[in-house]
Amino acid sequence: xxxxxxxxxxxxxxxxxxxxxxxxxxxxxxxxxxxxxxxxxxxxxxxxxxxxxxxxxxxxxxxxxxxxxxxxxxxxxxxxxxxxxxxxxxxxxxxxxxxxxxxxxxxxxxxxxxxxxxxxxxxxxxxxxxxxxxxxxxxxxxxxxxxxxxxxxxxxxxxxxxxxxxxxxxxxxxxxxxxxxxxxxxxxxxxxxxxxxxxxxxxxxxxxxxxxxxxxxxxxxxxxxxxxxxxxxxxxxxxxxxxxxxxxxxxxxxxxxxxxxxxxxxxxxxxxxxxxxxxxxxxxxxxxxxxxxxxxxxxxxxxxxxxxx
Amino acid sequence: xxxxxxxxxxxxxxxxxxxxxxxxxxxxxxxxxxxxxxxxxxxxxxxxxxxxxxxxxxxxxxxxxxxxxxxxxxxxxxxxxxxxxxxxxxxxxxxxxxxxxxxxxxxxxxxxxxxxxxxxxxxxxxxxxxxxxxxxxxxxxxxxxxxxxxxxxxxxxxxxxxxxxxxxxxxxxxxxxxxxxxxxxxxxxxxxxxxxxxxxxxxxxxxxxxxxxxxxxxxxxxxxxxxxxxxxxxxxxxxxxxxxxxxxxxxxxxxxxxxxxxxxxxxxxxxxxxxxxxxxxxxxxxxxxxxxxxxxxxxxxxxxxxxxxxxxxxxxxxxxxxxxxxxxxxxxxxxxxxxxxxxxxxxxxxxxxxxxxxxxxxxxxxxxxxxxxxxxxxxxxxxxxxxxxxxxxxxxxxxxxxxxxxxxxxxxxxxxx
Numbered sequence: 163x164x165x166x167x168x169x170x171x172x173x174x175x176x177x178x179x180x181x182x183x184x185x186x187x188x189x190x191x192x193x194x195x196x197x198x199x200x201x202x203x204x205x206x207x208x209x210x211x212x213x214x215x216x217x218x219x220x221x222x223x224x225x226x227x228x229x230x231x232x233x234x235x236x237x238x239x240x241x242x243x244x245x246x247x248x249x250x251x252x253x254x255x256x257x258x259x260x261x262x263x264x265x266x267x268x269x270x271x272x273x274x275x276x277x278x279x280x281x282x283x284x285x286x287x288x289x290x291x292x293x294x295x296x297x298x299x300x301x302x303x304x305x306x307x308x309x310x311x312x313x314x315x316x317x318x319x320x321x322x323x324x325x326x327x328x329x330x331x332x333x334x335x336x337x338x339x340x341x342x343x344x345x346x347x348x349x350x351x352x353x354x355x356x357x358x359x360x361x362x363x364x365x366x367x368x369x370x371x372x373x374x375x376x377x378x379x380x381x382x383x384x385x386x387x388x389x390x391x392x393x394x395x396x397x398x399x400x401x402x403x404x405x406x407x408x409x410x411x412x413x414x415x416x417x418x419x420x421x422x423x424x425x426x427x428x429x430x431x432x433x434x435x436x437x438x439x440x441x442x443x444x445x446x447x448x449x450x451x452x453x454x455x456x457x458x459x460x461x462x463x464x465x466x467x468x469x470x471x
Numbered sequence: 472x473x474x475x476x477x478x479x480x481x482x483x484x485x486x487x488x489x490x491x492x493x494x495x496x497x498x499x500x501x502x503x504x505x506x507x508x509x510x511x512x513x514x515x516x517x518x519x520x521x522x523x524x525x526x527x528x529x530x531x532x533x534x535x536x537x538x539x540x541x542x543x544x545x546x547x548x549x550x551x552x553x554x555x556x557x558x559x560x561x562x563x564x565x566x567x568x569x570x571x572x573x574x575x576x577x578x579x580x581x582x583x584x585x586x587x588x589x590x591x592x593x594x595x596x597x598x599x600x601x602x603x604x605x606x607x608x609x610x611x612x613x614x615x616x617x618x619x620x621x622x623x624x625x626x627x628x629x630x631x632x633x634x635x636x637x638x639x640x641x642x643x644x645x646x647x648x649x650x651x652x653x654x655x656x657x658x659x660x661x662x663x664x665x666x667x668x669x670x671x672x673x674x675x676x677x678x679x680x681x682x683x684x685x686x687x688x689x690x691x692x693x694x695x696x697x698x699x700x701x702x703x704x705x706x707x708x709x710x711x712x713x714x715x716x717x718x719x720x721x722x723x724x725x726x727x728x729x730x731x732x733x734x735x736x737x738x739x740x741x742x743x744x745x746x747x748x749x750x751x752x753x754x755x756x757x758x759x760x761x762x763x764x765x766x767x768x769x770x771x772x773x774x775x776x777x778x779x780x781x782x783x784x785x786x787x788x789x790x791x792x793x794x795x796x797x798x799x800x801x802x803x804x805x806x807x808x809x810x811x812x813x814x815x816x817x818x819x820x821x822x823x824x825x826x827x828x829x830x831x832x833x834x835x836x837x838x839x840x841x842x843x844x845x846x847x848x849x850x851x852x853x854x855x856x857x858x859x860x861x862x863x864x865x866x867x868x869x870x871x872x873x874x875x876x877x878x879x880x881x882x883x884x885x886x887x888x
């Protein structure tokens with residue numbers, strides 16, 4: 163109940179911002195922050211709970227974005243439908259990729275997920291209808307009431323997606339699925355021997371994680387009014403999605419949220435203040451610092467400090 | 472789960488607070504004319520972007536020394552977009568909403584510019600284009616003015632095909648990178664080849680990550696074309712030129728080159744040296760073309776470029792970026808205003824005098840008379856950057872009014888083999 167109350171307050175607060183804040187810049191920047199909340203939360207379902215490190219975030223994110231773009235080009239489908247289709251396609255990709263790769267472990271699974279990104283990028287470079295290598299310019303439709311601008315609408319859509327993603331992650335974490343995934347993370351053999359349906363659970367996590375990443379990617383073509391393969395399948399999405407839970411803490415649903423909000427807000431600020439070169443350095447330095455000094459992230463650090471008291 | 476509402480709200484509060492932080496530092500001085508842009512200073516277009524930025528800063532400094540625009544000094548606000556199109560919409564909304572710039576210049580390149588076109592159209596703003604290619608094609612914004620001396624794909628290479636036809640070429644091979652810009656250019660070139668009645672004997676796209684072109688070059692050789700048209704990116708261009716130098720493309724090839732990006736960049740020209748001889752390639756400016764003021768500009772630029780360690784010659788982008796400044800200056804002084812509508816009208820109706828020659832705009836904001844050069848490398852020696860400063864090392868074949876010589880063919884002869 164407390165969670166839903168908190169989520170409702172956050173959503174109402176953000177909705178109030180869309181009607182009071184005049185400057186669209188905050189919504190452009192806020193959209194990116196919220197998008198990384200979704201990506202980090204999605205990554206954490208497989209990477210944090212089950213311990214399977216996924217570098218393939220751009221594949222799922224990009225497939226979501228391209229599904230939405232192609233659907234819009236073909237049928238001028240509304241945004242909600244684009245997001246639903248993106249979730250379905252990215253979920254299917256997650257399921258398929260899971261079937262093929264989840265028998266791999268550790269570094270081999272991580273390598274397979276990188277390959278997935280390369281495959282997806284190559285597919286879209288060669289698909290002329292989706293713009294191919296030249297990219298696709300899309301003209302946004304007018305925003306839906308009560309929003310006066312499209313970016314404010316996208317900002318609220320991403321806020322809702324973030325709340326939905328966190329709710330899904332929280333449900334998984336608290337249910338038998340989460341316990342099963344944690345058992346897999348600690349020892350897959352022991353989990354299997356204890357009757358945990360390991361492959362089924364991993365497939366489920368892979369599908370849900372992929373679908374949520376697709377949701378994060380779906381509004382991107384409308385955000386940019388443009389889509390092209392190299393930036394859509396950019397490895398920076400993988401790094402952001404992975405770094406946020408590590409900085410925030412991988413064990414819980416709140417870790418990726420804190421990590422993503424902190425990291426992408428910092429990146430947004432650094433991009434327009436110091437230099438955008440520094441923002442990549444920032445992620446690297448923060449990752450090293452957290453892995454060495456606080457392997458359980460901010461949440462772990464918080465618990466450690468308060469446990470001592 | 473132990474996370475309470477307080478903690479959740481705390482996190483949300485932190486998000487809202489940090490998202491608003493940049494706004495706190497963005498107060499410009501009243502009385503300045505603010506010009507804003509993002510420029511790729513890192514990423515794939517970073518090297519060109521840095522050189523272009525030097526030229527724009529030179530223009531800003533010079534105008535400020537003369538007293539500024541409309542008696543107000545220029546404040547030039549630039550962010551690095553990392554050649555990443557995902558960053559430019561937020562950067563440009565920040566420029567408009569927070570920094571409150573008066574005028575906008577587009578980032579160098581097509582990809583970073585494409586996402587800001589709907590924004591400027593929606594807000595009905597003037598945007599000075601910066602070597603973007605066909606970004607206004609879909610959006611159709613009436614306040615877009617590009618500095619690229621080619622209007623569309625087919626206006627990029629008429630020089631190449633004109634020379635080919637003069638030499639009686641009947642067949643052509645195409646090799647193009649599977650990338651946005653190269654594909655656009657290749658489609659324009661194919662259109663011209665079709666119009667010229669040339670038979671395509673080889674047509675291959677290659678993935679942008681290709682490093683070894685030997686099999687592709689051998690395949691072109693086997694197809695026995697008379698023209699070889701290549702659309703490549705800097706790293707590929709280097710690999711292709713080296714591959715051709717080793718393997719050769721066959722005795723029958725009359726002209727080789729066309730749309731190879733990178734052969735205009737000083738470090739690449741210096742590193743390839745004599746391997747460039749004979750290649751006929753597009754360029755925006757080469758020494759020997761007497762645009763008024765360009766030589767003085769280049770001598771000033773080259774001093775500054777040496778200090779800032781960017782492209783030491785600066786033929787490709789810097790003069791065209793300086794020209795953006797000159798056009799803004801003329802439009803603002805001509806209208807005595809910063810009103811976007813008046814400025815756009817001025818740019819549409821008047822011929823702009825720039826260091827890259829006179830520019831008149833079509834309704835879609837592209838050049839009414841495209842002026843993309845086609846030049847042939849001649850007499851290049853190895854390891855000598857200074858040779859490129861003198862006229863004659865890149866002989867202009869097209870357009871006619873700037874022509875400095877005739878094409879030397881076949882390619883094998885032109886490259887001294």
